[in-house]
Each structure stands twice: as C-alpha cells, then as structure tokens.
Amino acid sequence: xxxxxxxxxxxxxxxxxxxxxxxxxxxxxxxxxxxxxxxxxxxxxxxxxxxxxxxxxxxxxxxxxxxxxxxxxxxxxxxxxxxxxxxxxxxxxxxxxxxxxxxxxxxxxxxxxxxxxxxxxxxxxxxxxxxxxxxxxxxxxxxxxxxxxxxxxxxxxxxxxxxxxxxxxxxxxxxxxxxxxxxxxxxxxxxxxxxxxxxxxxxxxxxxxxxxxxxxxxxxxxxxxxxxxxxxxxxxxxxxxxxxxxxxxxxxxxxxxxxxxxxxxxxxxxxxxxxxxxxxxxxxxxxxxxxxxxxxxxxxxxxxxxxxxxxxxxxxxxxxxxxxxxxxxxxxxxxxxxxxxxxxxxxxxxxxxxxxxxxxxxxxxxxxxxxxxxxxxxxxxxxxxxx
Amino acid sequence: xxxxxxxxxxxxxxxxxxxxxxxxxxxxxxxxxxxxxxxxxxxxxxxxxxxxxxxxxxxxxxxxxxxxxxxxxxxxxxxxxxxxxxxxxxxxxxxxxxxxxxxxxxxxxxxxxxxxxxxxxxxxxxxxxxxxxxxxxxxxxxxxxxxxxxxxxxxxxxxxxxxxxxxxxxxxxxxxxxxxxxxxxxxxxxxxxxxxxxxxxxxxxxxxxxxxxxxxxxxxxxxxxxxxxxxxxxxxxxxxxxxxxxxxxxxxxxxxxxxxxxxxxxxxxxxxxxxxxxxxxxxxxxxxxxxxxxxxxxxxxxxxxxxxxxxxxxxxxxxxxxxxxxxxxxxxxxxxxxxxxxxxxxxxxxxxxxxxxxxxxxxxxxxxxxxxxxxxxxxxxxxxxxx
Numbered sequence: 001x002x003x004x005x006x007x008x009x010x011x012x013x014x015x016x017x018x019x020x021x022x023x024x025x026x027x028x029x030x031x032x033x034x035x036x037x038x039x040x041x042x043x044x045x046x047x048x049x050x051x052x053x054x055x056x057x058x059x060x061x062x063x064x065x066x067x068x069x070x071x072x073x074x075x076x077x078x079x080x081x082x083x084x085x086x087x088x089x090x091x092x093x094x095x096x097x098x099x100x101x102x103x104x105x106x107x108x109x110x111x112x113x114x115x116x117x118x119x120x121x122x123x124x125x126x127x128x129x130x131x132x133x134x135x136x137x138x139x140x141x142x143x144x145x146x147x148x149x150x151x152x153x154x155x156x157x158x159x160x161x162x163x164x165x166x167x168x169x170x171x172x173x174x175x176x177x178x179x180x181x182x183x184x185x186x187x188x189x190x191x192x193x194x195x196x197x198x199x200x201x202x203x204x205x206x207x208x209x210x211x212x213x214x215x216x217x218x219x220x221x222x223x224x225x226x227x228x229x230x231x232x233x234x235x236x237x238x239x240x241x242x243x244x245x246x247x248x249x250x251x252x253x254x255x256x257x258x259x260x261x262x263x264x265x266x267x268x269x270x271x272x273x274x275x276x277x278x279x280x281x282x283x284x285x286x287x288x289x290x291x292x293x294x295x296x297x298x299x300x301x302x303x304x305x306x307x308x309x310x311x312x313x314x315x316x317x318x319x320x321x322x323x324x325x326x327x328x329x330x331x332x333x334x335x336x337x338x339x340x341x342x343x344x345x346x347x348x349x350x351x352x353x354x355x356x357x358x359x360x361x362x363x364x365x366x367x368x369x370x371x372x373x374x375x376x377x378x379x380x381x382x383x384x385x386x387x
Numbered sequence: 388x389x390x391x392x393x394x395x396x397x398x399x400x401x402x403x404x405x406x407x408x409x410x411x412x413x414x415x416x417x418x419x420x421x422x423x424x425x426x427x428x429x430x431x432x433x434x435x436x437x438x439x440x441x442x443x444x445x446x447x448x449x450x451x452x453x454x455x456x457x458x459x460x461x462x463x464x465x466x467x468x469x470x471x472x473x474x475x476x477x478x479x480x481x482x483x484x485x486x487x488x489x490x491x492x493x494x495x496x497x498x499x500x501x502x503x504x505x506x507x508x509x510x511x512x513x514x515x516x517x518x519x520x521x522x523x524x525x526x527x528x529x530x531x532x533x534x535x536x537x538x539x540x541x542x543x544x545x546x547x548x549x550x551x552x553x554x555x556x557x558x559x560x561x562x563x564x565x566x567x568x569x570x571x572x573x574x575x576x577x578x579x580x581x582x583x584x585x586x587x588x589x590x591x592x593x594x595x596x597x598x599x600x601x602x603x604x605x606x607x608x609x610x611x612x613x614x615x616x617x618x619x620x621x622x623x624x625x626x627x628x629x630x631x632x633x634x635x636x637x638x639x640x641x642x643x644x645x646x647x648x649x650x651x652x653x654x655x656x657x658x659x660x661x662x663x664x665x666x667x668x669x670x671x672x673x674x675x676x677x678x679x680x681x682x683x684x685x686x687x688x689x690x691x692x693x694x695x696x697x698x699x700x701x702x703x704x705x706x707x708x709x710x711x712x713x714x715x716x717x718x719x720x721x722x723x724x725x726x727x728x729x730x731x732x733x734x735x736x737x738x739x740x741x742x743x744x745x746x747x748x749x750x751x752x753x754x755x756x757x758x759x760x761x762x763x764x765x766x767x768x769x770x771x772x773x774x
Contacts (some may be wrong), residue, residue, distance in 0.1 A: 010451070022485040028451070054487065060447010061493065064397070064415070098409040100441070101602040102630040102652025103492025103681075106448065215488040243489040244657040247664060265489025270631040277634060278665060294490075 001038045001084050001125075002075060006067045006114070007386040008032045010057035017155035017345055020185035020216040028057040029349055030110070033386040034117045038084075038125055040369070045124045048373045048383045049116030051109050052293035052322040053346040054264075058110035066095050066110050085125045091118050092299040104268035108296045115297025116326050116371070124370040130326070131365050134333025138302065146362045147331045148338030150210070150235075151175070152323060153345060154182020154199065162198040168344065169202045175343060176358030178208055179235055184225070185213040193228055206233035215239045215265065219248040226256055236261040236287055244271070250280025261287035264321030267295040272304045276311045283313045287337065291321040292330055305334065323350045325371055332365050348378030388425045388471050388512075389462060393454045393501070394773040395419045397444035404542035404732055407572035407603040415444035416736055417497070420773040421504045425471075425512055427756070432511045435760045435770045436503030438496050439680035439709040440733040441651075445497035453482050453497050472512045478505050479686040491655035495683045502684025503713050503758070511757040517713070518752050521720025525689065533749045534718045535725030537597070537622075538562070539710060540732060541569020541586070549585040555731065556589045562730055563745030565595055566622055571612070572600040580615055593620035602626045602652065606635040613643055623648040623674055631658070637667025648674040651708030654682040659691045663698045670700045674724065678708040679717055692721065710737045712758055719752050735765030 009031055015024040030051045038045040051058055070078070073094045080087045095111045123130040135143025151172035154165060165182070172180050182199060184192040196211065203209055211234060217225065222240035229237065236259040241248040243265035253260055260281065266272050272290055275281070281288070288308070292301035305315050315335045320327045323342035331339040341363070342350030353366040353375035366372040373379050396418055402411040417438045425432040438445055457465070460481045467474045482498045510517040522530025538559035541552060552569070559567050569586055571579045583598065590596055598621060604612065609627035616624065623646040628635040630652035640647055647668065653659050659677055662668070668675070675695070679688035692702050702722045707714045710729035718726040728750070729737030740753040740762040753759040760766050 022487055024485075026452075026485055055490070056448075056452060058447065059451065060445065061443075064446065065413075065443060098411075098413055100409055100652060103442070103495070103654050104631075105490025105495075106493030108490070108492075242657055244491075244655075244661060246661065265487060267490050268631075270629055274631060274633065274661065274665075278661075 001036055001079065003070060003078070004035045004037050006032060006034050006070060008059060008062045008067065009386055010059045011382060013346060013349075015345060015347070016157045018157055018186065019155060019183045019212070019214045021214045027054070029053070030057040030059060030062060030113050031382055031386060032062070032113055032117050033383060034114070034121060036121060040124060040127070045121055047117035047119075047121035047124065048371070049113045049120065049326075050324070050349055051113040052291050052324055053342060053349055054321075055109050055294055058106060058113060061107050061110040062113065065107070066114055069094050069097055070114070086118055086122055088115065088118050088122060088297070089299050091115070092297060104271055104295070108267040109294050112293040112295060112297040115299065116293055119298055119326070120370040120373070127369050129365060129367055129369065130329035130371050131332035134329065139333065139335055142335065144332040144335070146364045147328050148361060149177070149328070149341040149358065149363050150179035150181060150338070150361065151177040151343050152181045152340050153343065154180065154195070155345060156183060156186050162195060165195055166198050166202055169199050172343060173202065176360065177341070177343070178204075178361030179210070180208065181210040181212055181238070183214065184211045185216040189225060189228065196229065196232065200232065207235050210235040210238055210261065212238040213240045215242045217241055219251055222248065222252055223255060226252065230257055234258050238262065238289075239264065246274060246278035246280070250278065253280040253282060253286065259285045259287060261289055261319070263289040264291055264294070266290050269300055269303050269307065273307055276308065276313065283311070283317055286317065288313065288318050289321045289340070290318070291327070293322055293324065293326060298330065301330070325352050325366075325373065325376065328352065328363060328365060329371060348376070348382070351376045351378050388423055388466065390457060390465070391422045391424050393419060393421050393457060395446060395449045395454065396773055397446045398769060400733060400736075402732060402734070403544045405544055405573065406542060406570045406599070406601045408601045414441070416440070417444040417446060417449060417500050418769055418773060419449070419500055419504050420770060421501070421508060423508060427511060427514070432508055434504035434506070434508035434511065435758070436500045436507065436713075437711070437736055438500040439678050439711055440729060440736055441708075442496050442681055445493060445500060448494050448497040449500065452494070453501055456481050456484055457501070473505055473509055475502065475505050475509060475684070476686050478502070479684060491658055491682070495654040496681050499680040499682060499684045502686065503680055506685055506713070507757040507760070514756050516752060516754055516756065517716035517758050518719035521716065526720065526722055529722065531719045531722070533751045534715050535748060536564070536715070536728040536745065536750050537566035537568060537725070537748065538564040538730050539568045539727050540730065541567065541582070542732060543570060543573050549582060552582055553585050553589055556586050559730060560589065563747065564728070564730070565591075565748030566597070567595065568597040568599055568625070570601065571598045572603040576612060576615065583616065583619065587619065594622050597622040597625055597648065599625040600627045602629045604628055606638055609635065609639055610642060613639065617644055621645050625649065625676075626651070633661060633665035633667070637665065640667040640669060640673065646672050646674060648676055648706070650676040651678055651681070653677050656687055656690050656694065660694055663695065663700065670698075670704055673704065675700065675705050676708045676727070677705070678714070680709055680711065680713060685717065688717070712739050712753075712760065712763065715739065715750060715752060716758060735763070735769070738763045738765050
C-alpha cells in the first residue's frame with residue numbers, strides 16, 4: 001500500500017465562548033484527509049483527522065514540514081514489516097525527522113492531527129473500530145464497549161447569566177450526562193461561587209461538578225479559591241495554575257482534599273514526565289488529562305502511559321482533554337478512566353456519531369471501521385469535501 | 388506613529404551541516420520587515436527581524452495569528468503612553484492575545500521574530516544602536532561596547548575528516564576568536580574523542596573548547612562521556628541530555644568538575660524557571676543559553692533575567708544561543724557574559740556587520756541606529772527585497 005495524497009485545510013470555529021484566558025471567536029482547526037491506494041468495499045481507504053479542540057490550526061507546520069516528510073518517505077519507512085498496513089511508530093519517526101528536542105507545542109499538534117488520520121487508516125484496513133484494534137494490540141484483547149464521559153461546558157459569553165448557565169447544565173443532564181464541568185476564574189470569586197452554587201442546585205451532588213481555571217490563577221489565588229470550593233466536595237479542581245508551574249501544582253496537591261486535574265497543556269513525553277516528577281499529584285486521587293492529539297499522537301501517548309505505570313499511575317487515572325471521537329476510542333481501547341465531551345461547544349468537532357447515545361454518563365462506542373467520522377454527519381460533511 | 392505593513396517570507400538555508408540530532412539541509416528561516424509611517428533621513432523607518440538560527444520558519448503562525456493581531460490593534464494597544472514609539476511590552480501582549488498557556492515552541496519563535504523587528508524600530512526611532520538603548524533603559528545607563536563571543540562550529544558533514552575540522556578551527560582563530568565549540572554525540576565516543584583531541588592541538592588549552600551534544604545522550608551515556616572529557620578541563624559541556632530532562636541535567640551538574648551549559652531549547656519564562664528549580668545548575672560555574680528570539684522575544688527575556696537574579700543567577704552567566712547580531716546588542720546592553728557566533732554556518736544569518744572586527748575573542752558593537760542589519764550586506768540584500 002501507499003499514501004497517495006494528504007490534504008489539509010483550516011476551518012474557523014467562530015465560537016462566541018470564553019474561558020478564563022481566551023475567547024474562541026478566532027479559533028481554528030486543521031482537518032486532514034490521508035488518501036491511500038488500499039480499497040475497501042470498492043472505495044479507496046481514506047483516513048481522517050483534526051487537531052482536537054482548543055488549539056489553533058497547524059496549516060504552516062503541516063504544509064512545510066510534516067506532510068512533505070510523509071510523502072517523500074519510501075514504503076519501508078512507513079509500513080509494517082510483514083503486513084500491508086501503516087506502522088504508526090515508523091510514521092511518527094518520519095514526521096519527527098530533523099526536529100530538534102524541546103519546544104513541544106504546535107508541531108506536537110500538527111503531528112497529532114496526522115497521527116489521528118493514520119490510526120483511522122490502520123483500523124479501516126483491519127476492518128475494525130479503532131478501540132477494538134487498540135485493545136487487541138496493546139491491552140491483551142481487553143477493551144470497553146462504553147466509556148465514561150462528562151459534559152465540558154459552562155463557558156462565559158456575553159449576556160450569559162446564572163439562569164442560562166443552569167439551563168445549559170439541565171440540558172446536559174437531559175442528554176444523559178451525570179457529570180459536568182464549568183469554567184471559573186475569569187470573573188470575581190464571589191460571582192464564580194454564585195455560578196457554582198447555581199449549578200449545584202441542578203446536580204445530585206458536588207461530585208458531579210468539576211471546575212476549570214485554565215491555568216489563570218497565581219498560587220495564592222488558587223489556594224484562596226480552593227478554600228471556598230473544598231467544602232463542596234467537587235469532582236475535581238482543574239488547571240488552577242500555569243500548566244508548567246509544577247511547584248505551584250504540587251503546593252495545591254499537598255493542600256487539597258478534593259481531586260485535582262491537569263495535563264491538557266502538557267504536550268510531550270518529557271513534559272508529562274516532569275509533571276509526574278515535580279507536580280506532586282496523587283495517583284490515588286487525581287486525574288491527568290493529556291490529549292494525545294495535542295501531544296504528538298498515540299505513539300507518544302502509549303509511551304506516556306508506560307511511564308505513568310512505572311510511576312504508579314494507572315491508565316484509569318487518565319481522562320484525555322479534547323472531546324473528540326478519537327479520544328473515546330483511545331479511552332475504550334487502552335483502559336482509560338474516560339474521555340471529555342463538548343456537547344455544546346467547538347461545533348461540529350465536539351460531535352460524536354449520530355447513533356451514539358449517552359446513558360447514565362456513559363457513551364457506547366460506534367461499530368464503524370476506524371474512528372467512524374463517516375457516522376458524524378456534521379464532521380464528515382467537512383471531511384469528505386477536502387480537496 | 389503606526390505600523391503600515393508587515394511582510395514575512397521564508398528563506399531556505401540549504402546547509403550541508405549536521406549536529407548529533409538533525410541535518411540542516413531542509414532548514415528554513417522566517418524574515419520579517421515591519422513598515423512604519425515614521426520617517427528618518429527622508430526614509431520611512433522599517434524594522435527587520437528573523438527567527439534566530441536552527442529552528443524552522445514560522446510562516447503559518449505569523450500569517451494566521453501574530454501579524455493579523457498587530458495589524459488589527461489600535462494605537463493605544465501598541466504605543467508608549469507619552470512617546471511616539473512602540474511599547475514592546477504592549478506589542479507582546481497583543482501578539483499573545485487568545486493564546487493558551489503551555490505549549491511553548493514554534494509560536495514563541497514566531498513572536499520572537501516580530502519582537503526583534505519591533506526593537507529595531509524602537510531603537511531607530513530613538514536614533515541609537517539598540518545596545519545603548521537597552522543599557523540606558525534597563526541597566527542604569529550601563530552597557531558594554533564590546534562583547535565576548537566564541538565560534539560555534541565543528542558540525543559533522545559528509546567527507547569531513549579530522550584534518551578539515553582542524554582547518555575550520557584554525558580559520559576561527561585566524562578570524563580573531565579565542566574560543567570555539569564543536570558538536571559531539573553523533574558518532575562513536577572513540578571517534579568523537581579523536582576529534583576533540585585534534586581540535587585541542589590547535590587551541591591554547593581545554594578552556595578554549597566547548598562541546599555540544601544537542602540533547603542526544605541518555606544519562607548513562609552523558610556521564611560516561613563526561614568521564615572522558617573531564618580531565619581535558621573544557622570550557623563547557625553543552626546539552627548532554629534532553630533539554631527538558633531536568634533530573635538528568637541535575638545529575639550531571641552534581642557529578643561534573645567542568646561547567647555545563649544548556650537553555651537554547653528552553654522557550655519560555657516558565658520553562659526557564661523549571662530549569663532553575665530542577666536543573667541543579669551552579670550559578671558560580673555554569674552557563675544558560677536561552678535565546679530571546681526563540682523564546683517570545685526580549686520582553687519575556689527581561690522577565691527571565693529578573694527571575695534568574697532572584698535565584699542567584701547573574702546576567703553574567705548568560706550566553707544566548709543563536710549567533711545573530713540582535714544577540715550581540717542584547718548581551719552588550721543587558722550585561723550578559725557574551726553571545727554565540729556562527730562564522731561559517733547558517734549563512735547568511737550568522738553574519739555580523741561588515742565593519743565589525745573580532746579581536747581577542749571580542750566583537751565591537753556597530754554604531755548604526757537599531758540592530759544595524761543595513762550594515763550586513765548578505766542579510767540586508769534579503770531584507771530590503773521583502774515585498
């Protein structure tokens with residue numbers, strides 16, 4: 001087999017939402033299609049990917065460095081030894097050729113985008129849903145058919161009052177979620193606490209609500225806010241400080257009774273190892289949210305999971321950021337705790353397959369070969385038109 | 388005043404050199420020109436910049452995010468309060484608008500490239516060489532007129548034997564350098580030691596030679612190599628391990644008698660703080676090589692220097708990576724130990740002003756307003772044609 005062409009395009013998200021740090025009105029996403037000469041049911045196999053949600057499109061790095069390296073590689077550099085399929089580790093190596101160490105951001109997203117499409121191809125050639133392929137290959141044949149998920153929302157936007165926030169959360173519960181997450185840290189503590197209080201009226205208990213600061217607080221602010229929310233027994237307290245400020249993270253970890261969560265802005269194996277070495281997190285209590293698509297793709301993520309295990313962290317403490325269907329496959333196939341969902345934000349790239357139902361906070365995996373973006377009409381409409 | 392247009396272009400470097408990790412035949416550089424409506428000697432003031440050396444061009448991020456933000460900003464967002472000149476801290480803030488924390492790489496290079504051109508404009512409007520402007524503004528009027536530098540070279544390339552390596556080093560000494568640096572780690576230890584031995588025959592002492600691994604070694608390899616070179620009393624042992632593997636760096640720092648150096652792949656304030664917190668480096672012995680152009684520019688670098696001081700590190704322990712004329716101004720204006728030079732590599736972007744002489748390992752700063760790329764014909768030929 002061979003890759004015949006790789007198409008990439010930037011799509012605007014045009015969202016009106018905000019978190020504590022940025023607004024998303026200018027946010028973009030890279031969408032890619034990798035064409036192969038393999039045929040299934042009379043049609044050439046095409047792998048699709050996009051760059052997760054919340055970081056910008058990577059058109060420049062894809063066009064200038066990553067895609068040419070793949071297209072210029074020969075078969076032995078890309079394919080499994082005795083199977084006519086792509087070898088994702090070899091593809092990773094080709095994409096990282098002539099890249100210096102350090103500086104993990106942007107290029108990690110570009111490579112993760114292509115990596116997603118590569119796994120889509122691999123599972124399609126195997127004619128299996130990706131999660132089954134992953135469970136068989138990496139977890140002794142063990143995989144889940146359904147995955148825990150929670151509704152990430154509660155963003156700020158113009159004119160959104162507490163009533164509308166409550167309506168949003170009610171809607172998530174009506175959809176079948178048990179748990180949700182809201183943004184905090186962009187307004188006064190008093191006003192944020194009112195928002196939290198209002199949301200808790202809708203939910204069964206504090207354990208159904210996580211709050212996310214997106215790294216905005218200083219350590220004193222983070223500890224101050226923690227003091228207020230600790231009695232509420234929340235699900236977790238996310239990215240209270242800068243994602244690379246391991247010392248402050250460790251200070252919070254040492255002073256909290258509720259779980260903490262971080263990792264969505266940790267973009268490489270070495271950065272994840274630093275989080276474990278210095279972040280002071282508790283593998284019995286806390287959660288790690290590294291998003292494989294933002295951090296060089298699944299080959300790097302498999303190494304991260306191995307490193308976690310060596311350090312006493314089970315995959316069952318991982319809940320990737322991103323809210324994409326690829327993440328559901330990864331969670332189901334590699335035994336993660338679950339995966340984020342964005343039911344109302346990052347449209348359409350937060351959508352799951354049209355026949356996937358959320359029941360009691362869990363989502364059943366789709367049975368299409370590959371990732372199954374063909375069964376997400378809003379996303380596939382974009383992907384199938386890539387030219 | 389206002390910015391009237393910003394032009395950026397990618398140039399290939401087409402170099403045949405290699406270090407231990409990458410070859411540079413595909414290396415590119417972003418060159419930018421920022422046009423203003425300010426006039427000096429009858430001509431509009433234009434600021435020039437490029438993205439240092441050794442990391443790829445940032446055309447995508449510049450075009451999609453950084454340049455539009457600057458062009459869409461209004462005057463109050465960019466200018467000094469009571470002076471008709473750009474405020475570099477305000478410009479930095481505009482460029483970082485809607486950027487999430489973490490993921491410091493690529494975008495840090497894009498912003499550093501524009502930042503270089505902004506300082507060129509600022510000093511040209513002040514009608515001073517940049518180093519004098521920096522010394523006056525940030526160091527109580529103290530600046531150096533000459534700066535320590537060393538010749539970074541000794542790369543691997545096809546057909547380069549020990550004789551040619553010696554010729555290269557002799558050439559640097561003839562140019563006026565006292566010290567030089569060579570790459571190690573890409574071939575067997577035995578062969579690298581032969582290269583080091585050959586170079587030492589040309590130099591006065593081991594203290595005139597630094598060796599650079601470019602992050603390639605594992606910790607055992609790094610300690611093994613150290614054992615061999617320690618008796619040679621070298622100038623420094625650079626980036627022996629991955630730049631973000633602070634634990635291994637600290638292990639080397641604790642076990643070495645010769646200085647160590649790292650930082651060229653540390654691209655932000657928070658990463659630099661982690662190096663200080665966890666890297667175990669010795670502020671009386673070691674060197675930090677953070678390159679302001681790769682790490683969000685001089686505003687971020689000024690914050691890094693402040694953080695260093697709080698932690699007992701003098702600016703006099705800093706020798707920026709990059710070998711660009713901007714780095715010479717930064718070193719002279721902010722009291723750094725010195726600045727790297729690339730006399731034979733990264734042509735033409737390693738060139739300094741045509742009238743700058745290297746005498747006894749020091750280079751005298753140029754007296755042109757701004758950075759003075761107008762006096763580097765090989766670079767200015769490219770910059771003046773930016774359209």
